Amino acid sequence: MASGRISRRFKGSDRSARLRKTTEPAGTCQPRLGLDSRAASESRPVVADLFASVGSRTIESTFASSRLHSTHVPLLASPLVPAVTVADALAAFLAAQGVRRAYGVTGGEMLPVLDALQRHRVEFILTHHEAAAAYMADTEGQLTGRPGVCLSTLGPGAANLFAGLAQATLERSPVLGITADVTPDEAAGQRHQVYNIPGAMAPAVKYTARVSPDNVGSVLPAAWSAATRGMPGAAHLAVPSSTATLPASGTPDPSRNGAAPAPPIRPELHDVEARLARANRPVAVLGLEARTPAIAENFARLVDTADIPVVTQVKARGWFPGNHSLHAGTLASYGSRGVFELIADADLVLGVGMDGVDLIWPWDGPGGYNLTAYDMPDGSLPHTPIVGDVAVMLERLAAVGRPDHRADGAAGAAKARETARQDLQAGSVGSDHPADVPSDGIAVDPLFQAIRAAAPSNTALISDVGMHKLYLAQYWDAPAPNTYFVANGLSGMGWALPSALGLKLTDPDQPALAVTGDGGALMFAGELGTLARLKPPGLVYLVLVDASLALIRLKAEQLEHDPMPNDFAPPDFVALARSFGLAAERVDSPAVAATVVRDGLTAAEPLVIEAPIDYGAYQRMT
Incomplete structure (x- = not known):
């Protein structure tokens, strides 16, 4: 959404004000929406060494070269090389992470960032609503595991983007939202379309910060890491348009964005192994955290080996085949009577990556265990969390095997499926239309x-x-x-x-x-x-x-x-x-x-x- 402020912003009646640097804090980690935000705080502020000399090459060709060789080539501002702007540092960082496109609605205050993205060959996909841009980024993030990127201008654009970023956080999708903004000094002298954008975004994201020339080297990798480390979700950066064109005092170091190490497996897993060996009627519940090939493969191996019927949470559908003989159904708000009966009769409920955000109704079954990589409270689940590398834990549990006394898992799953079919038949398919x-x-x-x-x-x-x-x-x-x-x-x-x-x-x-x-x-x-x-x-x-x-x-x-x-x-x-x-x-x-x-x-x-x-x-x- 364009603003009447564009002519003053870019033509500049006060050149000294436009060139003035503002120092912003490195970012705010947000313990919101039940998320563990420690991953964001682990990205300590980095003021990377500025740029090594690159002779007379242009900024664009240097960063293009660095992408081709998958290495970070820093630049040094000198009389022969134009200074790297904040917008260029941002665009180069995204390109170095493999970002190929960004979604959003254009706005005057975002033009420096959009221009930099084009120079660094990051395609901009125009949408007609900012929330739609975030939804597109959300799905890209789900598919790739890399944050999808969405953009908006300030004012109403950022307000519209809020819904999409909140969605990404609660859908557990890695997304980086970038909005335009004004500096605190500018905000003191104007009111049109101005509010505290990082403060407004804070309840919906894992990390938010206002970018400045001095902190760009730290907040970019911090935001990127926050979106992907721990439970995935949205991160947000506000880029004042006057700041975007200033020389960056530091550049982000992409090497700081490696995957977080898997947490050590807790000794309580021994209790799960013992319970599983004794269980006559276990049920496994597959949650959205299991949406990775390694976890899905080891989960399938476990339930096949141990003959355990499987219930999936809604967002985990497909990560265990819906047509498998052990698939009992989905923990959903309709057609779930057979699933609830199966769980109620279980003598062990083994959750794998369960997440209360994916429960339509509050959990109404027996407690059990939940294998998870995230040490975060979830009061909606009465299960004991077993924290560690989920794929490794599943591999260990598969070694327990199937005791002779265990009930037929496929038969239990088939009974639950038949109950769901009968409920549907009695409802919308087989009955005559009531008179009313x-x-x-x-x-x-x-x-x-x-x-x-x-x-x-x-x-x-x-x-x-x-x-x-x-x-x-x-x-x-x-x-x-x-x-x-x-x-x-x-x-x-x-x-x-x-x-x-x-x-x-x-x-x-x-x-x-x-x-x-x-x-x-x-x-x-x-x-x-x-x-x-x-x-x-x-x-x-x-x-x-x-x-x-x-x-x-x-x-x-x-x-x-x-x-x-x-x-x-x-x-x-x-x-x-x-x-x-x-x-x-x-x-x-x-x-x-x-x-x-x-x-x-x-x-x-x-x-x-x-x-x-x-x-x-x-x-x-x-």
């Missing part, structure tokens, strides 16, 4: 069963927030890692389309199906413009139309409240998409939807689909 529940549109179960059967097995399902999320969390088959994505921490509506765009930019070859309701689609309708510009192949955006905020409407009906204004008149989404130059179709049956989705997932350009949904089917899901 009219049928108008497609019921979600036959719709998604047909689509799942037609879509390639490696299709990434990106579920937005809404009533459809309750169904998909339990009944959509996620056979492999990175085939199921959902906003289940902050649970922000409108997340699906930006997330799908972030996925397609990161992994262009994976087919992607983004599913949203008409309420979520309207919240970020502007991102249809981003979809039209990027035109990623193999992306289908499915909009479910029931002319209501269905989940809230259903809750109000269950509580017997007076009618509330949850209904609205949705637009013609086909016409809306076509007005952006996008291909779009309307479907009226599961069979037609399955064919259109299948074709769209292999098409050379994205496809928008509108599907009318039977709200009565949602009512029968209760």
Whole structure:
């Protein structure tokens, strides 16, 4: 969002004020949202040696050379070499970390940073809302393990970005948000669009700092480390536009950003080994922390060896195959009766990377253990945390084997799955329509069963927030890692389309199906413009139309409240998409939807689909 301050900022009526250096603290580590922020504080302030002499080479060519050789080549300001600006130091640091793109909305105060990113070959992806930029960065971070980067201007831009950074923190995704700002001296003399941006961001991020020429060498690696060390989440840097063009007094040292060493395994693991050897009816619960290949592989080896039925938390879906005989179901808010019964009957609950942020309902089962790499309190879980390298701990537990007295794990999992199937059959599929529940549109179960059967097995399902999320969390088959994505921490509506765009930019070859309701689609309708510009192949955006905020409407009906204004008149989404130059179709049956989705997932350009949904089917899901 541009500001009328741009002419004064860049033309400069007070040159001495523009060149004045301001010293800012190295950053503020935020113990917010239940996160362990010690990882950020471990990145001690670094004032790196300035730059070694590089003769007459330009700054751009020097940093390009350093990236090609994967080494950090410092520069020395001299009469023959232009001084490295704060913006250039920031852009070079990001490029050195492997950042290929940044997402955001342009603004006058961000122009020096955007210009530096272009010089350092970091592509800028324009979005139409700052939160959407953060959602795209969130998904890139989930896929790569490296912070996705998003940008905004100050004032309303930073305020909009807050929601996206809060989402990343609660979704446990590494993201670095960079906003414009003003210096404290400038803030004292102006009020337009000015507030304490680092202070406003603090509750939503693991680390926040205002960048200055003197601290740029320390706050950049500190922010980067904070986003990735410990439980992943968002970090934030505020860059005053007047500061961005000043010479940097120090540059960040990328070598300080190595992975944190795994914590030592606590001796309590011996207790887990003994309990596991005695257990007749153990159950393993796989949480979002397990979303790494090493943990997923060792977990599969453990449950196969020890014959343990598996329950997954929502965000861990796919990291244990949904079609495995030991998979009992998902710990979700619908269709979970069989899972709850399985857990209630267990004589040992073994959590692996469980996280309370991914629990729709409070834990209502027996306590147990939770293998985790993070020594952080989680009052929502009654489990004893066993801290250490999770992959190594799983390897040790697999050596326990399967005692002869243990119940058949596959049989227990099959019983839970059958209970979920019966509950669904009794609700939205097999029963006749009650007299007061009219049928108008497609019921979600036959719709998604047909689509799942037609879509390639490696299709990434990106579920937005809404009533459809309750169904998909339990009944959509996620056979492999990175085939199921959902906003289940902050649970922000409108997340699906930006997330799908972030996925397609990161992994262009994976087919992607983004599913949203008409309420979520309207919240970020502007991102249809981003979809039209990027035109990623193999992306289908499915909009479910029931002319209501269905989940809230259903809750109000269950509580017997007076009618509330949850209904609205949705637009013609086909016409809306076509007005952006996008291909779009309307479907009226599961069979037609399955064919259109299948074709769209292999098409050379994205496809928008509108599907009318039977709200009565949602009512029968209760």
